[in-house]
Each structure stands twice: as structure tokens, then as C-alpha cells.
Amino acid sequence: MSISRQERNLAGRRRGDRIFGFVGLGATVLGLLVLVVLIVDVAKDGLPNLNWEFITSFPSRRPGQAGILSALVGSIYMLSLVALIALPLGVGAAIFLEEYEKRGWLASLIQINIQNLAGVPSVVYGLLGLGLFVRLLGFERSLLSGALTMALLVLPIVIIAAQEAIKAVPPSLREAAYALGATKWQMIWHVVLPSAFPGILTGVILALSRAIGESAPLITIGALTFIAFLPDGPFSPFTVLPIQIFNWVSRPQAGFHDRAAAGILLLLAVLLSMNAIAVYLRNKLQRKW
Amino acid sequence: MIMTTTAQKVEAEKVEKDIILDIQELSVYYGKFRAVNGVSIPVERHKVVSLIGPSGCGKSTLLRSLNRMNDLIPTARVEGKVLFQGEDLYAPGADPIDIRFRVGMVFQKPNPFPKSIYDNVAFGPRINGFKGKLDDLVEESLRQAALWDEVKDRLKDSAYALSGGQQQRLCIARTLAVRPELILMDEPCSALDPIATLAIEDLIHQLQEQYTIVIVTHNMQQAGRVSDYTAFMNMDADRAGYLVEYDATQQIFTNPQDKRTEDYISGRFG
Numbered sequence: 001m002s003i004s005r006q007e008r009n010l011a012g013r014r015r016g017d018r019i020f021g022f023v024g025l026g027a028t029v030l031g032l033l034v035l036v037v038l039i040v041d042v043a044k045d046g047l048p049n050l051n052w053e054f055i056t057s058f059p060s061r062r063p064g065q066a067g068i069l070s071a072l073v074g075s076i077y078m079l080s081l082v083a084l085i086a087l088p089l090g091v092g093a094a095i096f097l098e099e100y101e102k103r104g105w106l107a108s109l110i111q112i113n114i115q116n117l118a119g120v121p122s123v124v125y126g127l128l129g130l131g132l133f134v135r136l137l138g139f140e141r142s143l144l145s146g147a148l149t150m151a152l153l154v155l156p157i158v159i160i161a162a163q164e165a166i167k168a169v170p171p172s173l174r175e176a177a178y179a180l181g182a183t184k185w186q187m188i189w190h191v192v193l194p195s196a197f198p199g200i201l202t203g204v205i206l207a208l209s210r211a212i213g214e215s216a217p218l219i220t221i222g223a224l225t226f227i228a229f230l231p232d233g234p235f236s237p238f239t240v241l242p243i244q245i246f247n248w249v250s251r252p253q254a255g256f257h258d259r260a261a262a263g264i265l266l267l268l269a270v271l272l273s274m275n276a277i278a279v280y281l282r283n284k285l286q287r288k289w
Numbered sequence: 290m291i292m293t294t295t296a297q298k299v300e301a302e303k304v305e306k307d308i309i310l311d312i313q314e315l316s317v318y319y320g321k322f323r324a325v326n327g328v329s330i331p332v333e334r335h336k337v338v339s340l341i342g343p344s345g346c347g348k349s350t351l352l353r354s355l356n357r358m359n360d361l362i363p364t365a366r367v368e369g370k371v372l373f374q375g376e377d378l379y380a381p382g383a384d385p386i387d388i389r390f391r392v393g394m395v396f397q398k399p400n401p402f403p404k405s406i407y408d409n410v411a412f413g414p415r416i417n418g419f420k421g422k423l424d425d426l427v428e429e430s431l432r433q434a435a436l437w438d439e440v441k442d443r444l445k446d447s448a449y450a451l452s453g454g455q456q457q458r459l460c461i462a463r464t465l466a467v468r469p470e471l472i473l474m475d476e477p478c479s480a481l482d483p484i485a486t487l488a489i490e491d492l493i494h495q496l497q498e499q500y501t502i503v504i505v506t507h508n509m510q511q512a513g514r515v516s517d518y519t520a521f522m523n524m525d526a527d528r529a530g531y532l533v534e535y536d537a538t539q540q541i542f543t544n545p546q547d548k549r550t551e552d553y554i555s556g557r558f559g
Contacts, residue, residue, distance in 0.1 A: 103363070172400035176460070179358065180413035180467055181390025190416065195403060 039268070046261030054262055058228040059244065063255025068263050070227040071244035074143070075270070077231050078240055079208050081147030082154065087204055089151070090158030091193075094200075097159070098166040099188055118156035125153040126220025134221050141222035144234040149217050154207035161203020165196035198285040205278035209271055215242035241267045309334040309501050310355065310471055315369035317347070317354050319362065324350045326529040327369065330520050332471075337493060337502045339512035339538070342522035343553070347530025348505045351522070352473050355503065356392035357385035374470065390417060393469030397476045399456035401448035401463070406431075406440050409448045409459055413467035426466060433499075434462035435492050454485025461492065465500075472496070474504040478511065490515050509554055513542050521550045 057067020093114075101107045129149030139145040169192050177187040193200075218240060225247040227239045241263060248260035310332040317325040325347040332338050340348040350359065357378060359365040371378040378388055390413075401409050410427045419426065427444070431437040436458040440451070448459055457477060464472060474493075478486040493502060493515045506512050512519050519541040521533045534541060534550045545551045 170400070172396060172398060173402060175358065175361070175394075175396065176400045176402065176463075177412070177416075178361065179356065179389055179394035179396075180416065180463065181386055182416050183386055186416045190412070191402060 042261045042264050044261075045258045046263075046265040049258050049262035050265050054259070055266070059226055063251075063253050063259060066248070066256065066259050068241070068244055068259075068266060070230060071239050071241045071263070072266065072270075073230050074227070074238040075212055075240040078143055078147050078150065078238065079212055081143065081234065082150045082211050083204060083208060085147060085151035086154050086158050086207060087200075090155055090204070090207075091162050091200060093155075093159045094162030094166055095188060095192075098163055099184065099192070114156045114159055118160065121216075122153055122214050123216040123220055125149055126217030128152065129217060129221045140235065141224070141237055142235045143231050143238045145221050146218050146223055146238060146240070147234070149221055150211045150214065153214065153217060154211050157207040157210060158200075158203055161206065162196070162200045165199025165203065166192055168199060169195045198282045201285070202278050202282050205274055205281075209274055212240075212271060212274070213242055213267070215240070215246055218243060219246075241270070306331070307334045308332065309374060310503070311370075311372040312351075312355070313370040313372065315351070315354065315367060315371060317350050317359065317365065317367050320364040323527070323529040325354070326525070326531045328520075328522070328530070328532045330532065330535050332501060332503060333518070334501050335497060335499075336517040337497055337504060337515055338518045338520065339516035340503065340505045340520050340522060341507075341509060341512050341553075342530070342533075343524065344507075345528065345530075346522045346524040348522055349475055351530070352475055352503060352505050353394075355471075355473055356389050356394055357383075358389070358394065360385050390467055391470050393464035393467065393472045395457070395461055395464055395472065395474040395477045398480045399453055399460050401451075401456050401459050404448060405445045406448050406451070406459060407444040410462050410466045413463060417467060430462045430466040431459075433465050433496065434458045435488065435495070436462055452485070454481050454488055457481060457485070457489060458492065461489075461496075465496075469500070472500050472502045474502060476505050476507060479507060486511070509542075513538060521545075521547075521553060523549055523553070 054067050055072065056069055057065060058069055059071075060066040093110075097107055097110060101110075126149060129145055129152070133139045133145040133148045134141060139148070173191050173195065174187055177191045182190070223243055224237050224239050225243055227237060231238045245260050245263040245267065248256040248263065251257075308331045312328060312330040312332070315325060315328045316323060328347075328351060330338070340351065342348055353359045354367055355371060355373075355378070359367070367379055369379075373388070373392065377383065402412060404412070407427055410430050411423055414423060414426055428437060428441075431440060436455060439455060440446075440459075443450075448456060451459060457480075461477075478489050481489065490511065493504070496502060504512075504516065506515075516538045518535065519538040520535040521541060522530050523533045524530045534545060534547045536546070540546075541550060542554060545554065
């Protein structure tokens with residue numbers, strides 16, 4: 001009883017192998033192709049407009065003079081605040097869930113809700129921000145309201161990323177710390193967090209990449225679309241890149257559409273550099289040991 | 290009273306022998322599963338005691354109950370007593386953090402922190418608020434662990450740059466740095482090659498002058514080489530580990546009192 005050469009059908013199986021290779025290649029190329037077409041199209045309109053003057057000018061009623069400075073600074077300002085708020089909250093929650101309340105109904109309940117929150121549409125967070133930060137707490141339509149809203153929006157991403165990073169710390173290192181008389185918090189601070197830090201950082205930057213592209217929640221809380229000054233503090237009115245782009249796209253003049261294209265390129269550039277920084281930092285910190 | 294009771298005799302002997310750790314009728318449970326059943330072992334100061342026995346007989350579990358590492362497993366609980374310097378480690382007021390500071394532990398696989406060689410050794414003193422000269426303490430600990438000469442010029446290098454055997458000696462140095470009163474070793478050579486194993490065994494001999502060591506080993510030759518006393522454990526049909534025989538190592542290996550011990554050391558099972 002052995003399998004005959006004919007039954008083995010080696011040629012047929014190899015053919016299937018090759019066909020699937022091509023199908024996979026096709027799927028990859030198709031996806032990339034769409035992206036390339038999109039970028040090329042935007043770049044065609046946007047590149048001629050993307051110059052230093054565009055970046056350093058305030059918006060204007062005349063398309064030829066309209067710049068993106070206030071939106072760019074607003075985005076950077078807001079993202080910094082989001083990072084400051086979401087990092088401690090997210091890491092704190094992740095530590096609680098991974099180290100202090102690992103099992104039990106409370107942990108499961110929180111865990112399920114975090115996963116659900118990650119899937120809540122961003123406009124809902126906008127409504128929450130409008131009710132809570134703008135009205136109830138009286139922060140008005142400020143950078144702070146926007147940053148708090150965005151921080152809530154990305155918090156589930158930060159928590160989940162931090163949890164994964166904390167989970168990946170080998171139990172043997174925890175035991176080593178405990179065996180030297182460390183308390184739980186000392187173990188977390190000196191062993192878990194340093195080891196998990198690169199992973200947490202990657203998660204935070206990915207979360208910020210999400211936040212930089214969001215406009216719906218900020219429109220909901222009432223971020224302005226035309227700002228001819230720079231924010232002078234967290235309670236200042238503000239605008240951000242996607243809102244400025246959205247505003248330009250919705251204008252009838254073709255000149256504004258080109259400005260929008262330039263704004264999109266700038267947004268992509270900021271996004272890609274943030275991701276690049278994330279990759280760089282992760283590799284650098286991991287290579288250290 | 291002219292006649293002394295047996296219990297009194299045993300107590301008198303313990304005082305005479307300077308018992309640092311007295312395991313009394315210790316049982317360890319994981320949930321409903323009993324992993325260790327009623328083990329009693331007195332450990333004399335400045336002696337090396339080895340725990341031997343087939344896989345799964347509860348040696349490691351027993352060892353980890355001697356510095357309350359089992360507390361980290363939520364379902365684990367113990368019955369019986371572990372008297373360390375006369376105090377029960379499981380008394381209601383006993384603090385596991387304090388106990389783990391006083392009872393050091395070396396693990397099966399070398400587990401240095403992803404930090405420099407120096408910071409690994411300095412970790413214990415630092416978290417415990419050491420105020421003296423850290424450099425001196427680190428050097429002394431590395432010397433005691435017979436690692437100083439190999440690493441003195443690269444204390445700032447990553448601990449992961451060391452070989453497996455060096456890493457394990459670093460872990461021993463790290464444990465020594467908090468000056469434990471008792472050191473537990475859980476198969477410290479099982480991940481090492483024979484030469485590195487020999488280095489660790491030599492080290493155990495040297496450490497014996499200042500420390501008391503309880504070592505779990507799978508390697509019977511190792512038990513014979515390094516320990517003064519040997520406890521042979523076995524397991525029941527319900528997989529609960531129990532103590533078969535505890536005696537001077539020489540005695541266990543040349544003239545075991547129990548048939549099961551004899552069978553095990555002669556390689557007939559396990």
C-alpha cells in the first residue's frame with residue numbers, strides 16, 4: 001500500500017501553488033495601485049502649492065494666499081496634549097488590568113468595554129466632548145476640549161497596545177524582581193515598564209496617527225474652520241489640518257481645491273514621519289540590550 | 290522529670306544543630322490539587338541541602354513555598370509551618386516582601402534584567418534602600434559569585450552579552466547583593482553546559498561558608514557533589530509529592546534506608 005505517483009499529482013499541486021502565489025501578488029498590487037493613483041493625483045494638484053509660504057501663512061479668503069499655518073500648529077499642539085493625557089491614563093489602565101486586576105468579573109467587564117469603545121464611531125466621542133468638556137466643564141470650543149475628546153477617542157488603542165506590551169514582558173523577569181524583595185509597584189516600575197516601553201510608545205504614536213486624521217469629533221465640539229492666529233494656550237480656539245482641508249475642499253473655487261491637495265500632502269507627510277519616528281524609536285530602544 | 294519526651298529530644302537536637310529553616314508538615318495546594326503532602330525537613334545553617342526526585346514530585350513547588358513565591362499563583366495555599374530563624378513564614382503577620390529579601394532565589398533559567406551587569410547586581414540593594422557604597426557592594430557580590438575577574442572591565446555592558454553560565458553567576462551575584470540569610474536554587478544548572486555547571490557547583494561550595502543553600506536538582510551526581518544533606522521526594526498515585534527520606538547525602542547515596550530511594554538513585558525509576 002503506497003501512494004502512486006499519479007495519486008500524488010505533484011505537478012498539479014505545484015501548479016496550484018504557483019496560481020495562489022499570483023493571486024496573492026495581484027491582491028497586493030491592486031491595493032497598492034489604488035493608493036499610488038490616489039497619491040499621484042493629489043500630488044499633481046498639491047505639489048506646486050506645497051511651499052514654505054503655504055506652510056507659514058494663515059488662511060485667507062483669496063485662494064492664492066491661503067496658508068495652513070494655524071491648522072498645522074493647531075494639530076501639533078492638540079496632538080501633544082492628547083499624548084500627555086492619553087499616555088498616563090492608558091498606561092495606568094493597562095497596568096491595572098494586567099498587573100492588579102487580571103482576573104475577576106470587574107476586569108472582564110472593563111476589558112469588554114474597552115474593546116467596544118475602540119469600535120465606537122468618532123462622532124459619538126464628539127458629542128460626548130461637546131456635552132462634557134465644552135458645556136458641563138465649561139472649557140468652551142478650546143484646544144483643551146478637543147484634546148480631551150481626542151484622548152478619549154484614542155484611549156482604547158493606547159490601553160490595548162500597552163496591555164500587549166506589558167503581557168510580553170517575560171514572567172521570569174517579574175519573578176527575579178520579586179525574589180529580591182521588590183514590591184509589586186517596584187517590580188512594575190523597574191522591570192515591567194522599561195521592558196514594555198518600546199511597545200507602549202509604538203501604540204501611542206499609532207494612536208496619535210489616528211487622532212491627527214480625525215475631524216468629525218472636532219467639528220462636533222465646534223472647532224473653527226477659519227483661524228487667522230496661533231493658539232496662545234490650551235483654552236484658545238483652534239483648528240486642525242483635516243478640518244482646514246475639509247473646509248477648502250467644500251469651497252467652490254478651484255484654487256482652494258489645490259490648497260486642499262497641498263494640505264493633504266502635508267498631513268500625509270506628518271503622518272508618515274510620525275510612523276517613522278515610532279519605528280525608529282522602537283528599534284533603537286529594543287537594540288539597546 | 291528524668292525522661293525526656295521524643296519531641297523534646299528532637300527540639301534539643303535542632304538547637305544543637307543550629308537549624309535555620311524548619312519545614313514542618315508542609316502541604317501545598319493549587320486549588321484542589323495537592324502538590325506537596327506533609328513534608329518535614331530541618332535545614333542546618335551553613336549546609337547545602339538538595340531536593341531530588343522524579344519530575345512533577347513537587348520539589349520546585351516546595352522550594353517556592355520557602356520564600357512565598359507561590360503567593361504569586363492565585364490558587365496556591367499551604368498548610369503546615371515553615372519556621373525560618375524561628376518565625377513562621379506563613380504566620381498571619383508575615384510579610385512576603387520581607388521574606389523574599391531575606392530568602393534569596395536563583396532560577397532554573399538565567400534571568401538577568403535587560404540592564405547592565407552593574408545595574409543587575411545593584412537592583413536588589415537599590416530597591417531595598419541601600420545607603421552605603423554601592424560600587425563596593427557590587428564588586429564584593431560579583432567576587433563572591435566568582436564573576437568579578439570576567440566582568441570588571443565591562444560593568445556597563447548589557448547582561449545579555451554574557452554567556453549562559455556567566456548570566457547564571459550574575460543572577461547569583463544579584464541574589465548575594467542583598468545578603469540573604471538563605472539561598473534557594475531551582476535547578477540552577479539545568480540550562481547550562483557541563484563546564485558552566487562545574488563552575489556553579491564550585492561556587493556553591495564556596496558560598497557554603499557564609500550562606501545556607503537549598504537546591505533542587507534533577508542531576509543526582511550533582512546532589513552527591515554539592516550537598517551535605519539530601520531529601521528524596523516521590524509522588525503518590527494522586528500526584529501529591531511526599532518526602533521519602535531525608536538524611537546526610539553520603540547516607541542517602543551509599544546506604545539508603547528506604548527501598549524507593551535505593552531504586553531511584555540506582556536508576557531503576559524516575
